[in-house]
Amino acid sequence: MNDPTMGALPRRQTDVAVIGVGIVGLCLAGFLAQRGRDVMLLDAGGSAASTANAGSLHVQMQSRFMRLFPERVASFEQQLPLYPKAVEYWREFERAINADFEMKVSGGLMVAETPEQFDFLVAKSRRERELGLEVELLERADLQRIAPYLGPAAFGAELCANEGKLNPLKCNTQIRAWASRMGVTIVDQCKVNQLRPAGSGFALTTSLGALDARQVAVAAGPGARALMDSAGTFLPVDPEPLHMNITEAAPPLILHLVQHAERSITLKQLSTGQVVIGGGWPAKLAAGADYPVVDPASVIGNVSLAQFMVPALGSLQIIRTWAGMNSKVDGRGVLGEMPGLPGLHAAIPGDAGYTLGPLTARLVADLMTGRDPGVDMRPYSPMRFQAEELRLLTAQ
Numbered sequence: 457m458n459d460p461t462m463g464a465l466p467r468r469q470t471d472v473a474v475i476g477v478g479i480v481g482l483c484l485a486g487f488l489a490q491r492g493r494d495v496m497l498l499d500a501g502g503s504a505a506s507t508a509n510a511g512s513l514h515v516q517m518q519s520r521f522m523r524l525f526p527e528r529v530a531s532f533e534q535q536l537p538l539y540p541k542a543v544e545y546w547r548e549f550e551r552a553i554n555a556d557f558e559m560k561v562s563g564g565l566m567v568a569e570t571p572e573q574f575d576f577l578v579a580k581s582r583r584e585r586e587l588g589l590e591v592e593l594l595e596r597a598d599l600q601r602i603a604p605y606l607g608p609a610a611f612g613a614e615l616c617a618n619e620g621k622l623n624p625l626k627c628n629t630q631i632r633a634w635a636s637r638m639g640v641t642i643v644d645q646c647k648v649n650q651l652r653p654a655g656s657g658f659a660l661t662t663s664l665g666a667l668d669a670r671q672v673a674v675a676a677g678p679g680a681r682a683l684m685d686s687a688g689t690f691l692p693v694d695p696e697p698l699h700m701n702i703t704e705a706a707p708p709l710i711l712h713l714v715q716h717a718e719r720s721i722t723l724k725q726l727s728t729g730q731v732v733i734g735g736g737w738p739a740k741l742a743a744g745a746d747y748p749v750v751d752p753a754s755v756i757g758n759v760s761l762a763q764f765m766v767p768a769l770g771s772l773q774i775i776r777t778w779a780g781m782n783s784k785v786d787g788r789g790v791l792g793e794m795p796g797l798p799g800l801h802a803a804i805p806g807d808a809g810y811t812l813g814p815l816t817a818r819l820v821a822d823l824m825t826g827r828d829p830g831v832d833m834r835p836y837s838p839m840r841f842q843a844e845e846l847r848l849l850t851a852q
């Protein structure tokens with residue numbers, strides 16, 4: 457039954473329903489509409505969850521990921537070659553839709569404080585080069601020359617020249633406007649409660665009523681597991697609540713995207729002068745709810761580490777902190793048709809999913825419209841979860 461205080465769906469049928477107005481859903485819906493498809497884009501919230509992110513464009517492997525999820529590194533490595541392409545694609549996309557994302561590709565530094573941490577970077581960079589990344593190691597003197605803002609504890613760093621940053625608030629606003637111009641019907645405050653195969657397509661039960669779609673793309677981040685479950689299939693996406701801070705604006709200080717070889721942090725300065733500090737400090741789930749709230753311990757820990765690495769940050773005020781919901785899978789994205797359910801596609805980008813957003817959306821759009829994505833899509837296929845699904849079913 458519909459809630460009479462809410463709006464209604466603009467129509468009851470669509471060619472394609474895309475679920476999730478995050479970076480992936482926005483781009484995917486726009487690409488499909490650009491190719492002449494009738495697309496409805498639905499989100500349980502009002503604005504894209506992706507705006508919670510830090511706007512870092514990641515390419516090198518993040519030490520945090522390697523430390524927390526060592527068992528997923530081999531899976532992650534399969535997607536590594538996509539990251540530099542994803543950064544290039546952001547630039548291409550910005551030009552193609554005539555937008556300004558405040559994008560800067562001025563390199564990313566992963567800083568070591570000890571010889572042991574530097575050794576970790578030596579091994580990591582060797583592996584990354586084997587996998588096709590361009591990275592270099594900097595010893596203290598070279599590091600101080602290019603990054604004089606770093607504190608005295610910096611011992612050395614790994615530099616990845618094609619890392620960078622953009623302003624996600626501007627990106628999502630402009631991409632949303634572009635998707636609308638392409639003809640996408642965007643419906644906010646519309647939660648999809650159920651998704652099931654019906655006839656030659658799918659029947660969606662939403663908070664604004666029923667909707668039939670010939671094809672469905674699930675770009676719902678942490679909401680994807682429940683949606684796929686309702687369709688009778690399995691997609692192991694887990695929520696990960698994370699913390700962020702931003703400072704007041706300051707004169708240009710930090711050129712690079714900065715990370716640490718052993719501790720969780722990313723920091724960078726936007727072109728507006730504000731410094732965004734994040735990098736995986738935990739947030740909490742609100743009691744009895746599925747949205748994230750700030751954990752005060754993360755404010756203190758994250759900001760103290762930032763000031764330790766870049767002492768000049770100590771004179772800046774933190775003007776805002778927030779929490780957002782990340783999605784975790786098995787180390788790489790899930791992009792493609794669900795086994796046994798033709799027409800139902802997963803569009804989950806993988807770790808550092810904002811960086812991967814537009815490119816992974818285009819790859820899924822290619823699959824959904826029968827075009828050659830130009831990339832071997834087998835590593836990203838949801839087929840890889842079939843064995844686990846079977847194991848869970850037989851254990852029940």
Ligand SMILES: Cc1cc2nc3c(=O)[nH]c(=O)nc-3n(C[C@H](O)[C@H](O)[C@H](O)COP(=O)(O)OP(=O)(O)OC[C@H]3O[C@@H](n4cnc5c(N)ncnc54)[C@H](O)[C@@H]3O)c2cc1C
Pocket residue numbers: 475476477478479480481498499500501503504505506507508509510511512513514646647648649675676677678679680683696697698699700734779780781782783803804805806807808809810811812813
């Ligand atoms: C604090 C934080 C900082 C981050 N920083 C970075 C960074 O600097 N760089 C980077 O590359 N990545 C970063 N990430 C990761 C990145 O934000 C995500 O990987 C990316 O935004 C995922 O985009 P998405 O479109 O797949 O999903 P999301 O942005 O999660 O969007 C999913 C949408 O689906 C909607 N939805 C879910 N279920 C339903 C349902 N049943 N019905 C209708 N709608 C539904 C949600 O409301 C949401 O709007 C960060 C993540 C967090 C949390």
